[in-house]
Amino acid sequence: MRVARVDAGGGQEGWVGAVLARDVLDDSGHVALAKGHRLVAGDAGVIAGDELHIVWLDADDVDEDTAATRLAHAVAGPGVERHPPVESQVRLSATRRGIVRVDVDALASVNGVDGVTVFTLEDGTPVDAQRTIGGAKVTSLAIARAALEQALTRASAAHGPIVGVRAFEPLRLGAVVRQRLGEHAQAKLESNLQVRADWFGGSLGAIAHVGDDSADIAAALRTAMATSDIVLAAGVASVDPLDPTWRALLEAGATPIRRGLAVHPGSSYWLASCGAALVIGVASCGMLSRRSALDLLLVRRFTGEPIDDAFLTGLGHGGLLGPEAAWRIPPYGTALQAVED
Numbered sequence: 001m002r003v004a005r006v007d008a009g010g011g012q013e014g015w016v017g018a019v020l021a022r023d024v025l026d027d028s029g030h031v032a033l034a035k036g037h038r039l040v041a042g043d044a045g046v047i048a049g050d051e052l053h054i055v056w057l058d059a060d061d062v063d064e065d066t067a068a069t070r071l072a073h074a075v076a077g078p079g080v081e082r083h084p085p086v087e088s089q090v091r092l093s094a095t096r097r098g099i100v101r102v103d104v105d106a107l108a109s110v111n112g113v114d115g116v117t118v119f120t121l122e123d124g125t126p127v128d129a130q131r132t133i134g135g136a137k138v139t140s141l142a143i144a145r146a147a148l149e150q151a152l153t154r155a156s157a158a159h160g161p162i163v164g165v166r167a168f169e170p171l172r173l174g175a176v177v178r179q180r181l182g183e184h185a186q187a188k189l190e191s192n193l194q195v196r197a198d199w200f201g202g203s204l205g206a207i208a209h210v211g212d213d214s215a216d217i218a219a220a221l222r223t224a225m226a227t228s229d230i231v232l233a234a235g236v237a238s239v240d241p242l243d244p245t246w247r248a249l250l251e252a253g254a255t256p257i258r259r260g261l262a263v264h265p266g267s268s269y270w271l272a273s274c275g276a277a278l279v280i281g282v283a284s285c286g287m288l289s290r291r292s293a294l295d296l297l298l299v300r301r302f303t304g305e306p307i308d309d310a311f312l313t314g315l316g317h318g319g320l321l322g323p324e325a326a327w328r329i330p331p332y333g334t335a336l337q338a339v340e341d
Contacts, residue, residue: 001142002056008047015039018054019141036064036088036141061142064088071136074152075118077161092134098165099303100125100133106158113151115143120163126299126330127165134163168302173197174205174228176220178235178245199332200302217248225277230301236281245281254279262316266293278307291321295329
């Protein structure tokens, strides 16, 4: 790649076929020809009298649009759309609602090639369809073919797609509530659960309201676990090992997974399993909150990924769910906000 500064009036042979390294402005200060434009003879009237900063590409150079397009194709996996280059960048967007999955190590390897830049949202971000999730470009007007091929080879060496969007599964959500709630609070809780189920593309089953009788609680839990993929046990005294819901759950045949999570709010939640059903013990306020451990657990379960020790012990990193952690929470939108107002 050769760089030159030429006078546009010095003859077309000095610039036709070269690539602009900076914008050419018209008399009003607007961009007439953008950097990256390959000059043709018909541009003579536009650039007359200008000093041009141009680049001549060598035979082993790849122009920025072509390079960005090839990089995007190399890193994008299922659930990702690659858009035509705009200002030398190929935008990547989600084709479906789901969770962004990024091979962080492979991404770093690709970006280790000088002149290559591929960027994404953080791994684990829940997104709607059409949201921008990343982009690919090179930092100059062209890149040496050998460097581009090196980046593409690194991308192909990854164990899977470097960036993709994993779709949610249409799971069924149920609940057993062991707490006296007023009419307004009960309607609010049920609406809140419906919003969450709808956002993930799932469905909401029956919500059972029970008292403190252990037999009633166990019966409600058995029914919920038999008909739902996820069961929320609300209104529990999570730190009490003799809590009626916890005891009834064990009597119903559930297997404890974990008591307590490294997340705030939601550190006192507990988890159990019974067959294919996941049971989450939460305080009722947890189902009314816009941001708690419940949402992290729902995202994970609706993706079909395992809620195992690696996931649970890793929750502490970023587990303080203040406003700055909103990216980790599904964008439920105004529907959930209206429920809480």
